[in-house]
Amino acid sequence: MDHELPFSVIDDDFARFQVGNVPTVHFNDITGPHPRQHARTRHPELHPTEVVGDFDCQQASRRSALIQQLLHVAAYDNLLLLARQFPTPTSAPASAMVSKTSSEASSGQRRAAHSGSQSRNCREEVNHNGPNPGPDCLLYNLDKRVSILVLAPELRFVVPVEIGGVAVHLRTDSAEFHQILLARYGGFLNPDARKRLEFDVVIRSSALDDGTSADEDVNVRLSQGKWLLSRGDFRAEWEMTKGLGWVQQSANPYSIDTLLRIVHSLVLAQEGGFLLHAASVVRHGRAFLFSGISGAGKTTISRLAPHDATLLTDEISYVRRGANLYQAYGTPFAGELAKPGENISAPIECVYLLDKDSHNHVEPVTTVDAVRMLMRNTLFFADDRELVKNVFYAVTDFVSRVPVRRLAFYPDERVWELVRL
Amino acid sequence: MNSKYIARSSAIAARPLGGEMMIMSARDSTLFSLNEVATAIWEAADGTTPLADIVVLRVCAKFEIDPETAYADAEEFVSNLAQHGILLVSDQPIESQEEL
Numbered sequence: 001m002d003h004e005l006p007f008s009v010i011d012d013d014f015a016r017f018q019v020g021n022v023p024t025v026h027f028n029d030i031t032g033p034h035p036r037q038h039a040r041t042r043h044p045e046l047h048p049t050e051v052v053g054d055f056d057c058q059q060a061s062r063r064s065a066l067i068q069q070l071l072h073v074a075a076y077d078n079l080l081l082l083a084r085q086f087p088t089p090t091s092a093p094a095s096a097m098v099s100k101t102s103s104e105a106s107s108g109q110r111r112a113a114h115s116g117s118q119s120r121n122c123r124e125e126v127n128h129n130g131p132n133p134g135p136d137c138l139l140y141n142l143d144k145r146v147s148i149l150v151l152a153p154e155l156r157f158v159v160p161v162e163i164g165g166v167a168v169h170l171r172t173d174s175a176e177f178h179q180i181l182l183a184r185y186g187g188f189l190n191p192d193a194r195k196r197l198e199f200d201v202v203i204r205s206s207a208l209d210d211g212t213s214a215d216e217d218v219n220v221r222l223s224q225g226k227w228l229l230s231r232g233d234f235r236a237e238w239e240m241t242k243g244l245g246w247v248q249q250s251a252n253p254y255s256i257d258t259l260l261r262i263v264h265s266l267v268l269a270q271e272g273g274f275l276l277h278a279a280s281v282v283r284h285g286r287a288f289l290f291s292g293i294s295g296a297g298k299t300t301i302s303r304l305a306p307h308d309a310t311l312l313t314d315e316i317s318y319v320r321r322g323a324n325l326y327q328a329y330g331t332p333f334a335g336e337l338a339k340p341g342e343n344i345s346a347p348i349e350c351v352y353l354l355d356k357d358s359h360n361h362v363e364p365v366t367t368v369d370a371v372r373m374l375m376r377n378t379l380f381f382a383d384d385r386e387l388v389k390n391v392f393y394a395v396t397d398f399v400s401r402v403p404v405r406r407l408a409f410y411p412d413e414r415v416w417e418l419v420r421l
Numbered sequence: 422m423n424s425k426y427i428a429r430s431s432a433i434a435a436r437p438l439g440g441e442m443m444i445m446s447a448r449d450s451t452l453f454s455l456n457e458v459a460t461a462i463w464e465a466a467d468g469t470t471p472l473a474d475i476v477v478l479r480v481c482a483k484f485e486i487d488p489e490t491a492y493a494d495a496e497e498f499v500s501n502l503a504q505h506g507i508l509l510v511s512d513q514p515i516e517s518q519e520e521l
Contacts, residue, residue, distance in 0.1 A: 367439030368454040375445070375452060385447035389434035392445040396436045 357408035428468030468515035
């Protein structure tokens with residue numbers, strides 16, 4: 001190298017460069033021959049796009065000029081510089097990649113960058129980006145090849161929502177949506193929890209722009225290792241193995257709430273747990289679940305709970321296998337109470353299948369009925385055979401360890417006299 | 422009597438529970454519970470043992486049922502499960518199976 005690089009090396013293997021105190025993009029998961037193929041699952045707008053072109057940079061003076069240009073770009077505060085090793089057709093030894101993320105990156109800009117890929121002049125390339133005097137990203141090779149990589153804009157806000165011990169980081173650039181998330185999941189924020197999943201949230205003023213009907217039902221399917229999730233009001237993709245995904249929605253709490261329910265139901269199914277349509281209440285250190293469809297009395301029984309009881313949820317119970325026992329966790333998924341549960345957990349003592357009657361009584365339930373009713377009340381989003389099998393094994397194991405009874409009740413507080421250890 | 426062979430579908434999940442065999446079709450989420458006799462037939466459904474042999478060895482040898490009644494019951498049970506796709510029935514031995 002006959003010049004000093006205008007940035008510092010952070011990581012040699014997948015070398016990351018940084019200018020000043022500009023935050024780096026987390027691209028550690030890009031490995032292999034081509035960044036685009038191995039990039040994280042991101043929303044198309046947030047997806048890095050690489051364009052490779054040959055630029056006349058063999059002369060040291062030209063390289064210098066190029067670096068000066070890149071430095072000019074670096075004057076912008078959201079610049080970040082990256083570099084990584086990857087083979088090129090000319091077997092160049094190393095590539096230095098210099099990038100500038102831009103939140104204004106549009107598909108138009110990307111196309112402009114792409115169409116200029118054959119340019120012999122780097123300046124032309126830079127000028128393609130209109131009023132913003134820098135490319136979204138430049139990949140600069142010290143041999144003679146220069147590529148342009150349009151990097152995703154970094155999302156400013158990260159909200160770590162931990163439910164049932166599974167931390168999902170929601171990333172957004174919208175200050176408004178950030179506030180919505182904080183308000184909705186306030187009791188479930190845990191920045192110290194190990195991150196299991198990460199979703200980039202792309203906010204649209206109207207729900208979807210691909211002609212999808214707004215009242216389209218939930219659709220969840222697995223395609224080539226990716227979960228594709230959608231409803232009239234949102235669209236999402238998620239790679240379970242990488243724990244990365246994105247969701248496109250308007251700035252409302254309901255879409256993200258449904259997304260989280262779906263995601264948690266799929267994660268739990270792999271870990272011997274399930275989400276159940278049930279209220280759950282902790283009393284004397286044990287959790288009692290009250291399961292039923294809408295109108296069965298989940299919210300009613302929650303309202304009637306004695307003062308020494310703690311509500312985990314009046315709508316969606318989070319059930320996970322522990323070492324010996326099944327554990328119920330509090331969830332922010334609220335029903336008619338419109339109030340999130342407490343963020344605590346307790347071993348499950350019993351599940352009551354709710355029924356309304358003129359007087360209160362508890363009855364035994366056959367094993368088959370217990371399995372049938374719990375399967376019926378489990379949150380299922382995908383018509384996926386592996387998922388059905390996993391949930392079946394989880395529910396049958398649960399029934400072999402936790403008592404399930406029928407609770408027919410008349411809605412006053414005396415029903416709680418029947419709910420005991 | 423024609424030979425009949427039966428094999429468990431791979432598109433199911435099964436688990437013994439409370440003295441019964443719980444079986445769920447992964448195709449349509451239908452739930453079945455089999456009693457002791459049905460479970461014995463289910464467990465012997467290896468695709469290569471003729472149903473008649475299964476009835477003699479697994480049913481008549483263990484439960485007090487006369488062979489003719491047992492075979493008639495077994496046939497009905499087998500065709501019932503086959504209709505829901507959780508058991509495969511063939512007049513040839515069933516070597517392997519595709520996901521249904």
